[in-house]
Amino acid sequence: MSNRLQVLYRLQSKLYIEGSPVFIEAGVLLKDTKTNRITVQIKLCNLDSKKIIACKISIKAFELNGNEVEGIPSYPYLDICVKQGQTFGSLVPIFIPDVSARKFSVSVIEVIFDDETVWSYAPCDWEPILDQVTIVEYFADPELKKQYELEVGADGKYVPVIRDSLFLCTCGTVNLSTSTHCYKCRRDFDFLIKNIDVEYLTAKKEARFQKESDEREALEQKKKEAEEKARIVSELRKTKTKKLIKIFLSIVIVMAIIAALIPTVIMPAIEIPSMYQRAYALLEDGLYDEASQMFETLGDYKDASNMVLEAQYQKADSLAASKDYQSAINVWTSLADYSDSQERIIIAETEWKEMNYQIALNLMEEEKYDKASNAFKAISGYKDSDLKYAESLELKRETDYQTAVTAAKNGDYSVAVKYFGLVGDYKDAIEKGTDANYNYACQLLSQREYLAAVSRFEKCLDYKDSSSKILDAKYGYVKLNERHADDLAKSYLTELLSIDYPGAEVLYKQVCVWRVDVFAVNNSEKSTVNMSSIDPYDDLYFHFRVSGGEHGETMTLTIKVNLPGDPWSPISVPGVKDGFTSYIGCTKHSKLPRGVATVDFYDDAGRFIGKGSILIKP
Numbered sequence: 001m002s003n004r005l006q007v008l009y010r011l012q013s014k015l016y017i018e019g020s021p022v023f024i025e026a027g028v029l030l031k032d033t034k035t036n037r038i039t040v041q042i043k044l045c046n047l048d049s050k051k052i053i054a055c056k057i058s059i060k061a062f063e064l065n066g067n068e069v070e071g072i073p074s075y076p077y078l079d080i081c082v083k084q085g086q087t088f089g090s091l092v093p094i095f096i097p098d099v100s101a102r103k104f105s106v107s108v109i110e111v112i113f114d115d116e117t118v119w120s121y122a123p124c125d126w127e128p129i130l131d132q133v134t135i136v137e138y139f140a141d142p143e144l145k146k147q148y149e150l151e152v153g154a155d156g157k158y159v160p161v162i163r164d165s166l167f168l169c170t171c172g173t174v175n176l177s178t179s180t181h182c183y184k185c186r187r188d189f190d191f192l193i194k195n196i197d198v199e200y201l202t203a204k205k206e207a208r209f210q211k212e213s214d215e216r217e218a219l220e221q222k223k224k225e226a227e228e229k230a231r232i233v234s235e236l237r238k239t240k241t242k243k244l245i246k247i248f249l250s251i252v253i254v255m256a257i258i259a260a261l262i263p264t265v266i267m268p269a270i271e272i273p274s275m276y277q278r279a280y281a282l283l284e285d286g287l288y289d290e291a292s293q294m295f296e297t298l299g300d301y302k303d304a305s306n307m308v309l310e311a312q313y314q315k316a317d318s319l320a321a322s323k324d325y326q327s328a329i330n331v332w333t334s335l336a337d338y339s340d341s342q343e344r345i346i347i348a349e350t351e352w353k354e355m356n357y358q359i360a361l362n363l364m365e366e367e368k369y370d371k372a373s374n375a376f377k378a379i380s381g382y383k384d385s386d387l388k389y390a391e392s393l394e395l396k397r398e399t400d401y402q403t404a405v406t407a408a409k410n411g412d413y414s415v416a417v418k419y420f421g422l423v424g425d426y427k428d429a430i431e432k433g434t435d436a437n438y439n440y441a442c443q444l445l446s447q448r449e450y451l452a453a454v455s456r457f458e459k460c461l462d463y464k465d466s467s468s469k470i471l472d473a474k475y476g477y478v479k480l481n482e483r484h485a486d487d488l489a490k491s492y493l494t495e496l497l498s499i500d501y502p503g504a505e506v507l508y509k510q511v512c513v514w515r516v517d518v519f520a521v522n523n524s525e526k527s528t529v530n531m532s533s534i535d536p537y538d539d540l541y542f543h544f545r546v547s548g549g550e551h552g553e554t555m556t557l558t559i560k561v562n563l564p565g566d567p568w569s570p571i572s573v574p575g576v577k578d579g580f581t582s583y584i585g586c587t588k589h590s591k592l593p594r595g596v597a598t599v600d601f602y603d604d605a606g607r608f609i610g611k612g613s614i615l616i617k618p
Helices: 142-152 189-195 198-284 288-297 304-321 325-334 341-365 369-378 385-409 413-422 429-446 450-458 466-480 487-498 504-512
Strands: 005-010 022-032 038-046 052-062 068-077 094-096 103-113 118-120 161-163 166-168 174-176 515-522 540-547 554-563 571-577 581-586 595-602 608-616
Touching: 005 103, 022 103, 038 052, 038 103, 052 094, 052 487, 068 094, 068 487, 103 450, 118 450, 142 189, 142 198, 189 198, 198 288, 198 304, 288 304, 304 325, 304 341, 325 341, 341 369, 341 385, 369 385, 385 413, 385 429, 413 429, 429 450, 429 466, 450 466, 466 487, 466 504, 487 504, 540 595, 540 608, 554 581
Parallel strands: 515 608
Antiparallel strands: 005 022, 022 038, 038 094, 052 068, 052 103, 103 118, 161 166, 166 174, 515 540, 540 581, 554 571, 554 595, 595 608
């Protein structure tokens, strides 16, 4: 990274929210020291098996004191094609409007796949994916760790686990829990779960120990037998050494004479003719490369050097006969002027083009116009291929046009939009495509897919009543997120108020009213599990989230805790704003009294805005 860019803040790694098809792998807030501009760069990873073609994120920005400043309610990544496991966004700088921003948070609010399905979610706080336990930490017995690696593989470093709709593989890869295997290492999840079981691995370990013990005993027995055999042989040598020396000397003399004759007499007389015959037999059997290599080793013997070329020529002839024209042409080209290689190249090229021409014609007859056009393009200049290429393209456009028309008649507007888009200005595709897009947007509106509907209506703002429909979609989005309105919902609501949209004023009061949701009561400051009761010697924690207020508004929150027979003094928390999440806790210094413990929340006007409770068991 250039020295010009200063890192101001980094997100926690691997942020996620349950059900999302992506996770936020990393994020950084940067300052350009020359221009003082503030940018954010986000690295996201696709967990879904489908390709992502577009994605939207929402960014909140904060000063060092925690006050929220102007962020980016909606930022799109467009014209992308991201496969499962691939990352995107890390090289895209996103400019933050307020230069005082020193911290930020990010959430993914929309993902669009190549099959035109859409996943969307309101902006919220994303949580880090908890670290996996390592295999070394999990198995106290080193031999169990070794057994796990033998069963699964040495790169199995982590305990596989299903958590928050994710499957965290033993290789460390994050997968959706709906997958059957890890997209990176291809390990089956059921197989991993079976092999992490201590009892199963212990049984496998003991079986391995028994096998290794048996092998050691067998090896020791063989060693003893070999030592006994060596002892017997040693005794025999002592009695036969003199006789063996005489015999050995005689053999050495004979072998020396034979060795001297091999290169000059025996080899030429016996081996070379035999090799020539074997090479010729290989050629007749169609083993052209093997024959060529054997002829080459014979050097100048007879016509061996010429037969090297002949073997390759026949190989090319065989390839052409099997219609592998390109390979045949390559071989004939390597032979230069041998025989009629140059003429055979011309013939093969013509036959290759004719073969592909016929294939292209068949594709046209089968109405596979896309493939047919590619086939005709590959043999441009041959016969009427150029005309056929243009004809195939025209037929493809007509087919796509009819597909779009039929889809529109059947109410399948997403397909209609796709195919009208493929044919461009063909016939009346632009007009029909606009109508299909409008009807698709209306479908999305009726299905409460409000963000997708807004996006579609924006593509045909001047068509029919799209301008008013887009306002309906924005109102629907605000209404859907009424209790946890994000910045996008509030910006929509501001727009609706400015034009006196029916119901906007009432909705504004509902959205901006302060409220507190107690989402978990339990005995842990980190857990989000909601418990109905606790033991008297447990810690006690009320986890809560504040929502409401106008954009950027803060208030002083008053908290009143009531233990059975022991009400606390009110606690004030100033500077609370929309999205504030925290807890109020009672640690166990003494036994909690039996009964129901409650907590009540009030805004700075004294209005009651939420409560929570839990039973303290006897």
